[in-house]
Each structure stands twice: as structure tokens, then as C-alpha cells.
Amino acid sequence: MSECKNFIYVLCNVRKESIQRQKGIKRKTESSDVNRNQENGYFLFRFDLETNNFEQFELNIEVDDGLKLSKTYLPMMKCQKNGNILIFYKFLNAASYKPSQLDPFEVYEIIRDEDGRYSSVILKTSVSFKNIHDSLNWADYIPLIYLDESSSKWLLIDEDAKLALGDANGDIKPLIPTEDSASSFFKDGKYDDETLRIFYNNHGRIYYLNSFGYVEENHGEIEPYHHDLYEIEVFEENSTFRAERIGRIEKMHTNFQEKILVYNQMIISVYKDVCMCGFFQVPKLSELAFIKIQKMKSRKFLAAFENDDCFEPRRVYEGGISEENLKKMIGMDSGKRLLPLIN
Numbered sequence: 001m002s003e004c005k006n007f008i009y010v011l012c013n014v015r016k017e018s019i020q021r022q023k024g025i026k027r028k029t030e031s032s033d034v035n036r037n038q039e040n041g042y043f044l045f046r047f048d049l050e051t052n053n054f055e056q057f058e059l060n061i062e063v064d065d066g067l068k069l070s071k072t073y074l075p076m077m078k079c080q081k082n083g084n085i086l087i088f089y090k091f092l093n094a095a096s097y098k099p100s101q102l103d104p105f106e107v108y109e110i111i112r113d114e115d116g117r118y119s120s121v122i123l124k125t126s127v128s129f130k131n132i133h134d135s136l137n138w139a140d141y142i143p144l145i146y147l148d149e150s151s152s153k154w155l156l157i158d159e160d161a162k163l164a165l166g167d168a169n170g171d172i173k174p175l176i177p178t179e180d181s182a183s184s185f186f187k188d189g190k191y192d193d194e195t196l197r198i199f200y201n202n203h204g205r206i207y208y209l210n211s212f213g214y215v216e217e218n219h220g221e222i223e224p225y226h227h228d229l230y231e232i233e234v235f236e237e238n239s240t241f242r243a244e245r246i247g248r249i250e251k252m253h254t255n256f257q258e259k260i261l262v263y264n265q266m267i268i269s270v271y272k273d274v275c276m277c278g279f280f281q282v283p284k285l286s287e288l289a290f291i292k293i294q295k296m297k298s299r300k301f302l303a304a305f306e307n308d309d310c311f312e313p314r315r316v317y318e319g320g321i322s323e324e325n326l327k328k329m330i331g332m333d334s335g336k337r338l339l340p341l342i343n
Helices: 063-070 285-296 323-330
Strands: 007-021 034-048 054-059 075-079 085-089 091-095 098-102 105-112 118-127 141-146 153-157 163-167 172-174 195-202 205-212 226-235 240-249 259-263 266-271 274-279 298-303 314-319
Touching: 007 075, 034 118, 054 118, 085 091, 085 118, 141 195, 153 195, 163 226, 195 259, 205 259, 274 314, 285 298, 285 323
Parallel strands: none
Antiparallel strands: 007 034, 034 054, 075 085, 085 105, 091 098, 091 141, 105 118, 141 153, 153 163, 163 172, 195 205, 205 226, 226 240, 259 266, 266 274, 298 314
């Protein structure tokens, strides 16, 4: 989301596939007769929340950088005040060629032209964190998030829930928890095979999401995931941090491949064309009223998804009411915005 909160940006990786059949073959073409030339194309979509319109920009990316971007696991974008957009990993991954090391941390930048259009992507920086094993314990990956506007300082967490600061030079500085940090953080924040751990920077506030599930011993089925949310405050002057527990959402089933966002102490999960929202704290009366009206104006049905681990189909609402029609319903001035008041 843009700094002004009027635009949402979406980066899409499109695989262009051309199939050329060998000449002179009359029979049914087999896989060996097909020459597939694949190349990755990248498009940036900008959605205007005031006009409900969108623009589409095809991005020019060098081949090597394009291949790296297409393999990025759970990338994150950050809008800057100058209009450019940063793309970076949510995780430091173990290097496939040498598992005892981590891949370099790379930050890409989508450049905004003078006419306000986006056309190119560059590799802005590449950092190899030094002596990371001396400070952090890790197996496959380390979650991290930027702390400052220039994206030169990063917060990292290892599999034992220990935090550290990393800078643009690749230096690592361990952080010590304050006495008033939530004790549950050091239990919930640890890594195991059934957890997904992600940092989020929500307009300067750092959130840490730990999602987990477990397998039933009798049936071997995966239970719906639970989600714990913490807010992290870093004090660089004395190398400490404070972890405050925001809350837990239980039995909100998500999947590791779903797009998950934490915003305003809510979790938003997108799977195919269905969006799920969960509250870590008791919703405001305005939020509950808004959701109730949306349900009243929607069509309810049960939807089961392919390869879904849920025991039962999900209850889905389709339709709803637009902001403008909702304002007409309650007699609100058409020149005012309703959704910011709802949060």
C-alpha cells in the first residue's frame, strides 16, 4: 500500500510459454515433439482506492534478476516516499549449494519514471551477513524485516526466538529482551516443522506472526492453524527489544502457500479468489456493524478448494455492498470517506 494509502500495488510474475510443433509430423504430437520456450514476464498493477480504477505496467527486468525474482519465496514490497517500490525477501534462505551458509540478501527497486509510470527493475543492494552463526541459530531460513525508511537496518529472528539487528555492511548485533517482554514470545516464537514465522512493518510498527498447526495422532490429519501476533519494539541505544503479545486467532485455517498480510492487528489471508479476515483483538462496534451489513448484502455458500487440508468446506460470502452504496444507506455525505472511520 502506498504511503498516502490511496493505492495498492500488486506485482505479478507471468510465464509466457510458446509451443512450436516440429514440422512434418502428422501424428498426434507427444511431449518429445514439443519445443517449449518459456520466459518470465513481470507486470505491476496499481489499484486506485478512490476511483476503483487500475493501471498496468510491464516491467523491464534483466534475465538473471528475473530468474531470481521468480524463485523468491514470499516476497514483500515497500512503497517509498519518492514513488519507487522496494522488493525484498521475507526470509534469508540456506544456500542450496552450501547449506551451512545463507544466500545473499538482495533488495530490488522498481523505478518510477518522470511521467509517473513504472517500467524497470534494478538490483539495489546485495548483503551477505557476516558471522551470522556466532549470533543466531538457524536451520533452513531466518525471517527478517526492515526497520528504517532507507532499508539499511534489518531485524532478524532465529529458530530459538533470539533477535538481532543487521545493517547494510552485513554486521550482526544481538538484542536482549527487556524484563517486561511477554514470556510466551520465547516459546511461541521458536521454530519447528509446523510453523510459519513472518515479520511485518505496518507503517513503522513491527509485528511478528507465528502460525502453527499439529497432526492428530489417531487420524494423521492436520488441524486448522492457530495464529499468534506480537508487536516488537527495538531500542537500538542499548541493544534491547520488547515483545508485546497482541492476541491469538484459533482455528483459522490457512496454507503455507497462501498470501498472508497483517494490517491494523488483523490477519488477512488470500487463497485463490477467497479473502479471509481475522481479528486478534475484540473488533470495534463500527467494524462489527460493517461486517454484519456486508453479510446481509451477500450470498452465502460453502466452497471446497482443490488440495485443501480443511475437513469441511469453508463458508464463503460473495457480493456485498460498495462504500458509496453504504453511505447512501446511512445518509452520509458523499464527499466523505467511510472506510477510514471504520478502520
